[in-house]
Amino acid sequence: MKNFVRFFFKTLRVVLGPVMLLKENLTRPQGMARAPAAQEKVDRQCQSLTLYQYKTCPFCIKVRQEISRLSLKIQRIDAQPEGADRQALLAGGGQAKVPCLRITDSAGASQWLYDSEKIKAYLQGRFAAA
Numbered sequence: 797m798k799n800f801v802r803f804f805f806k807t808l809r810v811v812l813g814p815v816m817l818l819k820e821n822l823t824r825p826q827g828m829a830r831a832p833a834a835q836e837k838v839d840r841q842c843q844s845l846t847l848y849q850y851k852t853c854p855f856c857i858k859v860r861q862e863i864s865r866l867s868l869k870i871q872r873i874d875a876q877p878e879g880a881d882r883q884a885l886l887a888g889g890g891q892a893k894v895p896c897l898r899i900t901d902s903a904g905a906s907q908w909l910y911d912s913e914k915i916k917a918y919l920q921g922r923f924a925a926a
Contacts, residue, residue: 809852812852813851813852816852816854816857817851817852820857820860820861823861824861824864825861825864825865826865827864827865827866827867828865828866828867828924829867830867835867838867838868838923839869841922841923842868842869842870844899844900844901844902845868845870845871845897845898845899845900846870846871846872846873846897846898846900847859847860847863847870847871847872847873847895847896847897847898847915848873848875848881848885848889848894848895848896848897848898849872849873849874849875849894849895849896850874850875850876850894851874851876853894853895855894855895855912856894856895856912858912858916859895859897859912859915859916859919860872862915862916862919862920863919866919866920866923866924868919868923870897873885875892875894875896876894888906888908889908889910890908891910893910895910895911895912895915896908896909896910896915897909897915897918897919899918
């Protein structure tokens with residue numbers, strides 16, 4: 797039974813995944829317009845941010861849409877396949893759960909922020925007025 801459930805959800809992801817990605821591309825919001833100097837400042841601030849995500853996760857898509865709306869250049873890491881990236885997420889944040897935003901401060905310490913709504917609120921609070 798366990799194998800059947802896994803097979804069912806894997807098949808569902810294979811079928812719905814491309815549809816979700818197409819919808820994301822078709823409905824991507826227009827980015828926020830900033831003066832070149834202001835955008836450069838935002839781009840420098842974004843270097844301390846990393847989004848751990850799955851390509852077809854609906855909550856990750858919501859966060860990526862917000863990133864596009866705010867015109868942010870945040871590094872994105874696909875943590876779905878087993879490997880070093882997934883292990884880094886598990887070791888740093890304590891959970892292999894996405895979306896997760898890693899926020900690194902100037903001293904090099906990292907804070908791991910889970911939950912799409914919290915990530916969106918953080919990005920809006922930090923960059924919407926910039």
